[in-house]
Amino acid sequence: MTEQAYVGGLSALALGVCYYPEHWPEQDWAQDAAQMRALGLRCVRIGEFAWSRIEPKRNHFDFDWLDRAIATLAAENLRVVLCTPTATPPKWLVDEYPDILPWDVSTGQVRGYGSRRHYDFSSDKYREEALRISTVLAERYGHDERIVGWQIDNELCCHDTAHSRSPAAHQAFQRWCQQRYETIDQLNIAWGNVFWSMEYPSFSAIELPFGTVTEPNPAHQIAYRRFASDQILRFQQDCCSTIRCHSTNQWITHNFIPMKDTQTDCFALAAPLDFVSYDSYPLGRTEFLLGRNEPELARRYMRTGHPDYTAFYLDQCRGLKGRGFWIMEQQPGPVNWAPSNPRPAPGMVALWTLEAIAHGADVVSFFRWRQAAFAQEQMHAGLLRSDRSHSDAWQEVETVIQLLTQLANEPLPQPTARVALVTDVSAQWVYDIERQGQDVDAPGVTFQFYRALRRLNMAVDIVSESSDLSPYALVVVAAMPIVSIKLLEACERSEATFLFGPRSGAKTEEFQIPSNRAPGVLQSWLELQVNSVETLRPDVQEPFYYADELFHSRLWCEDVTVGSASIEAVYQGHRPALVRKGRFLYLATLTDDAFLRRLLGDLLTEQGLQIHCQPEDVRMMSRGAVTFAFNYGSTAHTLAIDGHPRFLAGSQALPAQGFSLWRND
Numbered sequence: 213m214t215e216q217a218y219v220g221g222l223s224a225l226a227l228g229v230c231y232y233p234e235h236w237p238e239q240d241w242a243q244d245a246a247q248m249r250a251l252g253l254r255c256v257r258i259g260e261f262a263w264s265r266i267e268p269k270r271n272h273f274d275f276d277w278l279d280r281a282i283a284t285l286a287a288e289n290l291r292v293v294l295c296t297p298t299a300t301p302p303k304w305l306v307d308e309y310p311d312i313l314p315w316d317v318s319t320g321q322v323r324g325y326g327s328r329r330h331y332d333f334s335s336d337k338y339r340e341e342a343l344r345i346s347t348v349l350a351e352r353y354g355h356d357e358r359i360v361g362w363q364i365d366n367e368l369c370c371h372d373t374a375h376s377r378s379p380a381a382h383q384a385f386q387r388w389c390q391q392r393y394e395t396i397d398q399l400n401i402a403w404g405n406v407f408w409s410m411e412y413p414s415f416s417a418i419e420l421p422f423g424t425v426t427e428p429n430p431a432h433q434i435a436y437r438r439f440a441s442d443q444i445l446r447f448q449q450d451c452c453s454t455i456r457c458h459s460t461n462q463w464i465t466h467n468f469i470p471m472k473d474t475q476t477d478c479f480a481l482a483a484p485l486d487f488v489s490y491d492s493y494p495l496g497r498t499e500f501l502l503g504r505n506e507p508e509l510a511r512r513y514m515r516t517g518h519p520d521y522t523a524f525y526l527d528q529c530r531g532l533k534g535r536g537f538w539i540m541e542q543q544p545g546p547v548n549w550a551p552s553n554p555r556p557a558p559g560m561v562a563l564w565t566l567e568a569i570a571h572g573a574d575v576v577s578f579f580r581w582r583q584a585a586f587a588q589e590q591m592h593a594g595l596l597r598s599d600r601s602h603s604d605a606w607q608e609v610e611t612v613i614q615l616l617t618q619l620a621n622e623p624l625p626q627p628t629a630r631v632a633l634v635t636d637v638s639a640q641w642v643y644d645i646e647r648q649g650q651d652v653d654a655p656g657v658t659f660q661f662y663r664a665l666r667r668l669n670m671a672v673d674i675v676s677e678s679s680d681l682s683p684y685a686l687v688v689v690a691a692m693p694i695v696s697i698k699l700l701e702a703c704e705r706s707e708a709t710f711l712f713g714p715r716s717g718a719k720t721e722e723f724q725i726p727s728n729r730a731p732g733v734l735q736s737w738l739e740l741q742v743n744s745v746e747t748l749r750p751d752v753q754e755p756f757y758y759a760d761e762l763f764h765s766r767l768w769c770e771d772v773t774v775g776s777a778s779i780e781a782v783y784q785g786h787r788p789a790l791v792r793k794g795r796f797l798y799l800a801t802l803t804d805d806a807f808l809r810r811l812l813g814d815l816l817t818e819q820g821l822q823i824h825c826q827p828e829d830v831r832m833m834s835r836g837a838v839t840f841a842f843n844y845g846s847t848a849h850t851l852a853i854d855g856h857p858r859f860l861a862g863s864q865a866l867p868a869q870g871f872s873l874w875r876n877d
Contacts, residue, residue, distance in 0.1 A: 218574035228255030228577035252613035260295035354459030541579035545593025649747025739775030763807035
C-alpha cells in the first residue's frame with residue numbers, strides 16, 4: 213500500500229497536546245514527555261505565551277530552558293511545534309513602547325497590560341518588535357530537525373482585538389483611505405457623505421467610525437473594516453515571511469478561532485500558511501450560540517455541543533485552503549470562559565476527536581497537557597489535573613489512539629462534496645453594520661442552510677467567492693449582499709444549480725443600493741427586483757406555501773417584482789417568495805428549517821444526488837471508503853446502511869452520545 217501523506221508531514225493520523233514547560237518544575241518535564249509518548253501522542257505545541265521567559269529584558273535571551281525542553285520532548289520522539297510568542301508582549305516592551313497597546317473602540321480607552329493579545333495591529337513599532345523576536349527564534353530553530361513546524365502568534369483577533377481606536381489606527385486608516393480613493397471628492401461621493409453634512413475636506417480630517425451620537429455612516433464603517441482586515445493580513449504575512457526566510461523543511465500554520473470572530477478575510481489570512489489549524493471548543497461555542505435565545509436547545513446540547521456547529525467550523529477550516537487541517541486545541545473537559553462551563557458527557561471527547569478527523573483533520577491536539585494551578589485558566593481542564601492525576605478525558609484519548617491504529621491501513625483522502633456554500637466576510641460586515649432586524653446575521657443565515665444540508669446527509673464544502681465552482685452540482689449563496697465580479701465569473705464557469713438567499717446583491721461595493729435595486733448584478737440571471745424589505749419580530753412566523761405545502765417565513769421578508777422568471781413559492785397574500793429562472797433561484801425571505809430541507813432536497817434530487825434525511829441528532833461523514841457516524845442524542849439509533857459494511861468501531865446500533873466507523877467494502 214502506498215504511504216499516505218497528511219498535512220504536517222505525517223504518514224498517519226495523529227494526536228498531540230499543548231504543553232507549557234515554563235509552567236512546571238523542570239524535574240517534571242521528562243516524566244511528562246514519557247507519559248505523552250506512552251499515551252500515544254506524537255506532537256507537542258510549545259511557546260506561544262513564553263516571550264517573557266525567552267527574552268526577560270531587551271536583547272537578553274534565555275534559550276537554555278527552551279533548548280532543554282525541546283531536547284526532553286524530542287528524546288521521547290515527540291514532534292515539536294514551536295510558536296512565535298507575539299500574542300503576549302512582555303511588560304518591559306509595553307513600558308518601553310506604551311503606544312503598542314490597543315484602544316477599545318467602544319470606550320476610547322487604552323486596553324492595558326495584564327492578560328494577552330494586548331497589541332495594536334496598526335502599531336508599526338509592534339510589528340517591528342514582533343518580526344524581531346520571530347527572526348531571533350527562526351534563526352535559532354529554523355533548521356532544527358526536532359521542530360517540525362511553526363504556529364504564528366495565537367488566536368488572531370480573539371477578545372475583540374481586530375479593531376482599535378488608537379491614534380496609530382486612526383492615522384493608518386487615513387492613509388489607507390487616500391490610497392483607495394485617491395481624492396477626497398471621490399471618497400465623499402463613494403460614502404454618500406452629503407447625507408447629514410458628513411463631507412470631509414481632506415484625508416487628514418477623516419475620523420474613525422466610533423463614538424458618534426447615533427450610528428456612523430455604513431460606508432465609513434465597511435471601509436474601516438476592510439482597512440482593519442488588511443492590517444491583520446499584513447501582520448500575518450510579514451510574520452510568515454520572516455519564518456520562511458530563516459527556516460528549511462518546516463511548515464507554518466496558525467490556530468484560528470471561529471471565523472466569524474476574527475471579523476477578517478479568513479481566506480486571505482490562510483493564504484500564506486501551509487495549512488490551517490483550529491481551536492475547537494464545542495461546549496463553550498454552543499453556549500454562546502444558543503444560551504441567550506434558545507435556552508431549551510442549550511440545555512439539550514449542554515454536555516455534547518450542537519450536532520452541526522462544530523462541524524460548520526471544521527468544514528470552513530477545510531475550505532480555507534481546500535486541504536486537510538489540524539485541530540491545535542481540542543476541548544478535553546470544562547473550559548473557563550463561557551457563561552456556563554459544564555463537563556462533556558462521557559464519550560464526547562472521543563466523539564469530537566473523531567468528528568474532526570471525519571471532516572478533514574489530520575492531527576488533533578488537546579488543550580492542555582496539565583491543568584494550570586495558577587493565573588487566569590485554573591478552571592480549564594487538561595488531560596492531567598494539576599496534581600498529575602488523569603482527568604476524565606484520559607481514557608477517551610486512549611480509546612481514540614486504539615482506533616487510529618485500526619485506521620492506519622485505511623486510505624483516508626479528504627472528504628469530497630458535490631455541494632458548496634459560498635461565503636465572504638463582507639456579508640458579515642454588511643449584516644453587522646446595517647442590522648435592520650433582531651437575530652438576523654450573516655453567519656447565522658449561512659449556518660441555517662448548512663445544517664439543513666447536513667440533515668440531508670450532504671458533505672459540504674465552504675468556499676470563497678473566487679473558488680472554482682465547477683466540481684459542484686449545487687451551490688448555495690446564503691448571505692451575500694455584495695456580489696463581486698469574481699463570484700459572477702465563477703458562476704458563469706459552473707454548470708451547477710445556484711440558490712441565492714435573501715439580501716443577495718442588495719449592496720454595491722461601497723454600501724449603496726444598486727442603481728437597478730436589489731439584487732443588483734444578479735438581475736442578469738434573475739428577472740426580479742426588490743421593492744421593499746420588512747423585518748419581523750423573532751417570535752413571529754407567517755404562512756409560506758411551496759409545492760402545496762405549508763411552511764413558515766420569518767425575520768426577513770422582501771416584496772419583489774418578477775419578470776419572466778417562474779414563481780416557485782408564495783407568502784403574504786401571494787407575494788413571490790421563491791423565484792427561479794433556469795438554474796438560478798432566489799429566495800426572498802428567511803424561512804423555517806423544514807422548508808430549507810424540502811427545497812434543498814428537491815434541488816439535490818433534481819441533480820441526481822441521493823439524499824437521506826438523518827435523525828435530528830445523528831450525522832455522518834466519509835473520508836474515502838470509511839464512514840463515520842455520530843450520535844449527539846441521548847437515545848440509541850439503528851443505522852440504515854447499504855451493502856456489507858465492515859465495522860472498525862461500534863456497530864449498526866449507534867449508541868447514545870457515541871459513534872460507529874465502518875468501511876464500505
